[in-house]
Amino acid sequence: MPRPADRLGTLPPYLVGDIPQRKKALIAAGVDVIDLGAGDADLPPPPGVVESLERAARIPAMNRYGFALGHVPFREAASRFMHERFGLAFDPMTEVVPLLGSKEGLSHLALAYVNPGDAVIVPDPGYPAYAGGTALASGEIVRYALRPRTDFLLELDEIPAETLRRARMVYLNYPNNPTAAIAPREYLERMVARCRELDLLLVYDNAYSEFGFDGYVPPSIFEIPGARDVAIEFHSLSKSYNLTGWRCGWAVGRPELVAPLQKVKTFVDTGPFMAIQAAGVTAIEQWRTFIPQNIATFRERRDAAVAAFRAAGFVVEAPKATMYCWIALPEGLPSAQFQRKLMDDEGVVVMPGTGFGAGGEGFFRVSFIVPPARLAEAAERAGRVLASFATGAAR
Numbered sequence: 001m002p003r004p005a006d007r008l009g010t011l012p013p014y015l016v017g018d019i020p021q022r023k024k025a026l027i028a029a030g031v032d033v034i035d036l037g038a039g040d041a042d043l044p045p046p047p048g049v050v051e052s053l054e055r056a057a058r059i060p061a062m063n064r065y066g067f068a069l070g071h072v073p074f075r076e077a078a079s080r081f082m083h084e085r086f087g088l089a090f091d092p093m094t095e096v097v098p099l100l101g102s103k104e105g106l107s108h109l110a111l112a113y114v115n116p117g118d119a120v121i122v123p124d125p126g127y128p129a130y131a132g133g134t135a136l137a138s139g140e141i142v143r144y145a146l147r148p149r150t151d152f153l154l155e156l157d158e159i160p161a162e163t164l165r166r167a168r169m170v171y172l173n174y175p176n177n178p179t180a181a182i183a184p185r186e187y188l189e190r191m192v193a194r195c196r197e198l199d200l201l202l203v204y205d206n207a208y209s210e211f212g213f214d215g216y217v218p219p220s221i222f223e224i225p226g227a228r229d230v231a232i233e234f235h236s237l238s239k240s241y242n243l244t245g246w247r248c249g250w251a252v253g254r255p256e257l258v259a260p261l262q263k264v265k266t267f268v269d270t271g272p273f274m275a276i277q278a279a280g281v282t283a284i285e286q287w288r289t290f291i292p293q294n295i296a297t298f299r300e301r302r303d304a305a306v307a308a309f310r311a312a313g314f315v316v317e318a319p320k321a322t323m324y325c326w327i328a329l330p331e332g333l334p335s336a337q338f339q340r341k342l343m344d345d346e347g348v349v350v351m352p353g354t355g356f357g358a359g360g361e362g363f364f365r366v367s368f369i370v371p372p373a374r375l376a377e378a379a380e381r382a383g384r385v386l387a388s389f390a391t392g393a394a395r
Contacts, residue, residue, distance in 0.1 A: 056275035071277035107133030112260035125356030145359035152181035173205035175321030304372035312383025346381035
């Protein structure tokens with residue numbers, strides 16, 4: 001029987017594991033399940049987006065291959081957004097790459113830049129596409145543990161010098177999933193400077209660029225001087241526009257840096273469905289009006305989640321960005337054990353910290369993707385499970 005490639009053995013288990021199957025079984029058994037696991041909100045897309053998709057899908061030419069070029073108005077809309085939102089100019093034809101969601105580009109990028117054995121620095125906990133793409137490119141995954149000690153910032157100078165010499169890329173993601181940490185400008189300036197010194201590709205995952213609260217406005221890495229020499233930035237329509245299942249995003253950077261990604265994509269896909277790109281234009285064009293009201297809903301949910309989990313006995317920091325709370329567990333309580341008991345006994349789905357890597361131990365992630373009343377109910381149930389561990393009643 002043919003054997004799969006050895007590189008598959010280096011892939012870590014995917015973070016959701018058997019959660020979807022267990023959730024389905026609970027629902028079938030009549031359990032009232034509250035799912036706070038995935039970053040997948042229950043909110044509608046911007047007005048007119050569905051209609052735009054329908055119109056475009058009825059145009060025969062939009063149902064043909066998009067190839068690397070894709071739907072030119074989508075490239076132009078992404079370029080306009082970068083200019084209007086961040087004050088940055090990028091040529092839509094040579095510096096924008098349409099993606100099947102940012103996850104696809106983040107993982108395929110390693111195929112463009114990583115040789116077998118090359119080191120790639122990934123945050124731990126972190127989005128699984130970083131390590132997964134590295135493993136599929138036969139690179140060496142170098143994990144940096146994001147902990148409260150460094151405010152969940154990845155510090156390159158804490159990585160051994162020999163490893164840094166072998167490194168080809170570093171993945172950064174601020175605002176951060178899953179920790180909800182934000183990166184001060186001084187930190188980003190240091191990282192850009194070090195990447196330039198080390199000739200290290202800085203892969204900046206900016207999927208939560210519009211998820212800032214309380215006056216915080218997340219930046220683009222390209223607002224930092226010198227970043228164009230070393231960085232590629234990834235954006236997604238998934239979170240900001242409630243389009244998670246549509247799979248549409250883009251990468252942006254100087255032509256010499258994004259061209260290798262585009263070349264890889266030429267051989268592994270033929271670009272996003274052009275009708276979805278047309279609908280993406282409709283979404284992006286509403287960023288000034290739609291996103292503020294969308295984020296206001298998430299801010300209300302954030303406040304409800306923070307208050308409810310605090311009342312239930314957890315120590316919770318109010319995040320300044322993202323759609324997540326990263327909540328600490330009592331010392332010695334494994335996150336996977338807590339997550340399993342919470343799901344099996346109370347029907348509440350959260351993500352264990354170790355689902356994002358060993359560095360996430362001691363925490364669990366809550367997505368505030370349901371209305372405040374459901375968040376309050378979930379927190380109350382979680383509090384009962386927490387109390388059961390404190391009294392020794394948990395098994």
